[in-house]
Amino acid sequence: MELIEVYIQEVTRRLPEKMRDDIALELRSTIEDMLPDNYAEVHVKQALEKLGNPASLAAQYRDRPMHLIGPKFYDAYIAILKLTLTIVSIVVLSLFLLQKIAALSSVESWSLLTISSVIGEAIWIVLEAAIQNFFWVTIVFIILERTISPNVHVPLTLAGTPWKPDDLKGIPNVPLKKAITKSEIGFGFFWLIIWAAVYFKAINLIGVYTSTEGQKGLDFLMPVFQHDVLLSYWPIVSLLLLLELFLLAYKAKIRQWTFKLATSNAIIHLIGIMAFIFIASNPNVLNPEFVTFFSQLLDNSQDNLSSSLNWIYGIIVLAVIVTSLLDSYTGFRKAKMK
Numbered sequence: 001m002e003l004i005e006v007y008i009q010e011v012t013r014r015l016p017e018k019m020r021d022d023i024a025l026e027l028r029s030t031i032e033d034m035l036p037d038n039y040a041e042v043h044v045k046q047a048l049e050k051l052g053n054p055a056s057l058a059a060q061y062r063d064r065p066m067h068l069i070g071p072k073f074y075d076a077y078i079a080i081l082k083l084t085l086t087i088v089s090i091v092v093l094s095l096f097l098l099q100k101i102a103a104l105s106s107v108e109s110w111s112l113l114t115i116s117s118v119i120g121e122a123i124w125i126v127l128e129a130a131i132q133n134f135f136w137v138t139i140v141f142i143i144l145e146r147t148i149s150p151n152v153h154v155p156l157t158l159a160g161t162p163w164k165p166d167d168l169k170g171i172p173n174v175p176l177k178k179a180i181t182k183s184e185i186g187f188g189f190f191w192l193i194i195w196a197a198v199y200f201k202a203i204n205l206i207g208v209y210t211s212t213e214g215q216k217g218l219d220f221l222m223p224v225f226q227h228d229v230l231l232s233y234w235p236i237v238s239l240l241l242l243l244e245l246f247l248l249a250y251k252a253k254i255r256q257w258t259f260k261l262a263t264s265n266a267i268i269h270l271i272g273i274m275a276f277i278f279i280a281s282n283p284n285v286l287n288p289e290f291v292t293f294f295s296q297l298l299d300n301s302q303d304n305l306s307s308s309l310n311w312i313y314g315i316i317v318l319a320v321i322v323t324s325l326l327d328s329y330t331g332f333r334k335a336k337m338k
Contacts, residue, residue, distance in 0.1 A: 003041065003044050003045070003048065004028065004031055004044060004048075007027075007031075007048050007051070007054060008024050008027050008028060008031075010054035010055075010058075011023065011024075011027060011054045011057050011058045011061070012024050012027075012058075014054070014055060014058035014059075014062075015058055015061055015062060016062075019061065019062075023061055027051075027057075030051075031044075031047055031048070031051070034047040034050065035047055064146065065145060065146070067145075068138070068141075068142050068145070069138070069141050069142060069145055070145060071154075071155050072145065072149070072154065072155055072156050073141050073144055073145055073148075073155075073156060074155070075155055076141075076156065076157070076158050077137070077138075077141045079158065080137055080141075080158075081133075081134065081137050081138075082182070083182070084133050084137055085130055085133055085134070086182050086183065086186045088129050088130070088133045089126050089129060089130060089186070090186050090189055090190065092125055092126060092129040093122060093125070093126055093190060093193075094189075094190075094193055096121075096122055096125050097122065097193055097194075097197060098193075100118055148160060174255065174256040175256075175337055175338065177334060177337045178256050178257045178334040178335065178337045179255060179256050180251045180252075180254075180255050180256055180257065182252075184251075185248055185251055185252050188244075188248050188251075189245075189248055192241060192244055192245065192248070195241075196241055199230075199237055200231070200234075202223065202224075202225050202227065202230055203223045203225070203227035203230075204220070204223070206223065206224045206225065207220055207221065207222055207223040207224050207290070208220075208221040208222050208224070208290065208293060209221060221293075222287060222289050222290055222293065223287050223290065224286065224287060224290050225285055225286060225287055225290075226284060226285060226286065226287050226288075229282065229284050229285050230279075230285055233275075233279050236275050236278075236279070237275070240268070240271065240272055240275060243268045243271065244268065247261075247264060247265060247268055250264065257331055257334035257335040257337075258335050259332070259335045259336075261331065261335065262328070262331035262332040262334070262335040265327070265328060265331045266328040266331065266332070269324040269325075269327060269328050270324075272320075272324065273320060273321055273324055276317070276320055277317060280313060280316070280317065286309075294308075294309075
């Protein structure tokens with residue numbers, strides 16, 4: 001009998017005071033109905049085991065969830081969390097990079113320490129924004145879980161209503177193999193910003209780095225390219241960046257590979273290859289100081305220098321062509337899938 005009273009106490013102490021007496025009477029009556037005549041302790045234990053954990057039973061009486069986010073909002077919570085994490089990360093990272101590029105535009109040279117510091121700061125800012133986003137989205141859904149439709153225990157859609165077959169009408173029938181994910185679009189946008197920053201700041205980024213004995217890190221010795229000559233192609237590069245940006249926007253709109261998208265992707269790749277070969281074939285793009293430095297590494301042999309530069313040029317062009325062809329082929333292959 002003592003076990004019964006303790007069990008009732010464990011249940012009712014988790015309830016509002018005004019409910020305790022009524023629930024205690026109801027619970028005591030329920031337990032007694034479950035027990036046989038002349039019951040023993042083992043019968044009491046069996047009855048209490050059927051009723052379950054006092055905390056769970058108290059939660060049922062209060063009709064409150066024992067979880068932060070249950071099945072009612074879990075799917076919507078994950079969807080909103082992924083969407084906001086992607087948007088927040090891209091916006092924060094883009095603003096940070098643009099701010100850094102503008103702030104460091106007056107710096108004559110960027111050392112590797114500066115670059116690694118910027119990368120580390122970018123990672124920390126994105127991580128901090130992701131944690132903040134996770135915290136606030138979770139808080140909002142915890143409040144929704146306890147205030148919106150407390151008597152509904154089935155999963156709800158993003159509209160806050162129980163799922164019904166008519167909800168399928170607004171969803172495009174896209175095979176997963178040809179679908180374009182939001183992370184793919186986000187990564188493409190991020191990669192575009194990186195390439196734009198590298199091109200316009202090549203004089204501070206792409207070059208020869210040296211270190212002296214006892215020195216931590218590397219110093220930027222000289223750029224590989226002549227900045228003025230390289231930047232003279234900015235209309236072509238800007239056009240390519242703009243085309244890539246439109247392609248990403250188009251991907252975000254249709255969210256699946258089609259032959260029209262694959263063709264546009266292939267055309268932009270073709271323009272990119274032609275532009276790259278056109279720019280790279282200009283010998284004046286290379287910094288004369290770098291050429292002299294490179295020549296000295298090859299024992300001042302003009303033949304060796306010319307041969308090595310041709311090899312490097314050929315390998316880079318081949319790599320650009322192969323990766324572009326592979327990406328174009330992948331686009332058409334996915335567009336063909338059913």
